[in-house]
Amino acid sequence: MIESGQKKVGLVGMFDDPNTLIAAAKKVRDSGHRAWDCHTPYPVHGLEQAMGLKDSPIPTITIIAAFTGFVSAVVLTGGLNAVHYPLRVGGKPLFSWQAFVPIYFELFILFAALATLVSVVVYCKLLRWHSPLHDSGLMKEVTGDRLAIVLESADEEYIEQTCRPLLEAAGCTDIRHLFENTDDEPTI
Amino acid sequence: MSRQSSILAPAPLFTKEVDSKTLDEAIFKPTESFPTVRWWIAISITGSMLVLFVALLIHTLQVGIGTWGNNNPVVWGWGITNFVFWIGIGHAGTLISAILFLLRQKWRTGIARFAEAMTVFAVICAVIFPVLHSGRPWLTIFWVLPYPNGQGVYPNFRSPLLWDVFALATYLSVSVMFWFLGLIPDLATARDRAVNKVRKFVYGILSLGWKGSHRAWVHYEKAYLLFAGLSTPLVVSVHSIVSFDFASAVLPGWHTTIFPPYFVAGAVFSGFAMVATLVILMRKMFHLEHIITRHHLNSMNKIVIATSLMVGYAYAMEFFTAWYSGAVYEKFVFINRAMGPYAWAYWTMLTCNVLVPQLLWIKKIRRSPILMYPIVLLVNVGMWFERFVIIVTSLHRDFLPASWGHFTPTWVDAGLFIGSFGLFLTLVLLFVRFLPAVSAAEIKGVVPGAQPSHGGAHD
Known part of the structure; x- marks a missing residue:
């Protein structure tokens, strides 16, 4: 029910069956509603x-970050052990890339994973705690079973x-109003 | 006829009728109700062990690692044994969450979250040992990280010990991120189920404002798949790199090319044994027998046998290579391993890791939590001994008989080892108390009827 201090911002249809949800989603998609x-x-x-x-663009970001990690590792290991402070170990070449491969690999993975996590936060629009869904009390049902x-x-x-x-x-047999609290009290 | 089809069909994931509501009840109840007496008893035991750990940590920091049994030929004693042991435990978590995910093994949903948490805690336990072993742990970070400094000197990137630093740092970070990513939807469910303001606030912050939006799910699922894809080669690389610590040395018994795959198989073996050891207790403690079923135990036991055979093969192959190489030192090390002063440790390892797990060929034992329990416990013991055997028997007899020695652990060694279990188990108990130990969002998606019947809409 809408109370004072709340304003309508949309409409919600609740479903229990994924097949009906998919059928409804197709209808909304074709209606052109944005x-x-x-x-x-x-x-x-x-x-x-x-x-x-x-499709999600995250894989592209991940692979770019992964190769950034790889290049960083090449620069880090070669730059420090061969150029900045040449370190001769066991008579091997200064830029002995074979021995640096584990570092290349680990930074490849690390950069990729960090970029993937940051992309999730950005693309899933996380770190935004306020939502009319909380105000309308819908989230309780949505994260449960509806x-x-x-x-x-x-x-x-x-x-x-x-x-x-x-x-x-x-x-859809259960249609409700979506509303938002207009007072400033934050709700999670 | 019906019997025929039930043999061919995959085993049901749940042993009783479930839906999203009852699943939420079963999964979130342990985090929402006051802890049971059993939980308090358990945490008081593990908490005491943790206190012991902290006390001995301080003792080691004050006095130095002279309090340990390490000596001149045996420079790596229990410290590194425990390190390799704990890292190995962690590997099952990543295997279950990443590799089984890529292989579309639906049964993994029941145990994945718990195993991932175990990975994180085991890696934390593992990291403590080499840092302590460095002697001056407060300086370790300056030795291992390539930070800009006044002397302009940087670590030697050709050293396997430095590879280890990068492998472990990456492994810990990626495991924590993967675990947290999986937790986000469940933290949102915990937030929305919370009746108490503090809980609502804390879970609300942690859930990062997750709203179950499908526009978010699309990215989330893709990212989860990517994490699984990144973790899979990572987990193989981590124990391979740990094995390089040994394999790249010139010491007979360590200097062998079979080490990377042998270590990875051993890690998965010990990790699965540890997951089984704890999951059996947890499903009983929190009444989750219908979600983590006997079928799950059966599947895990099959992986235990497979990896047991792999390590068994590696043990045999080490001996074959020692004989076939014709190298005197190599031959001596292995004869000494099986018949020398530490023969008891070698035969304990062989019995626990290769002989005892063969009992799991019997289906009845595989499916019975009580019958399999002693077996997985012995695997844990055996795998600890494997690392002990590799480290101590190889070191105590090196090239010069004049420098031969013997290793005897001190009470500090023993206390730190027991204490590390305290840290690990306390973290596990806190985890099952405050976070959903089974991934509710994932498991709801595999409940019969949860997915559309035509497998999607492609028009």
């Missing part, structure tokens, strides 16, 4: 196609005229 998302307790396979999402489609819109008429019939047509 600001929307599905929230699920676990990744539902095939939902990304139904939502029309693009599936939700959230359509964001500030335009109340648009919500009632366009969004609600869309969810109803998809067979």
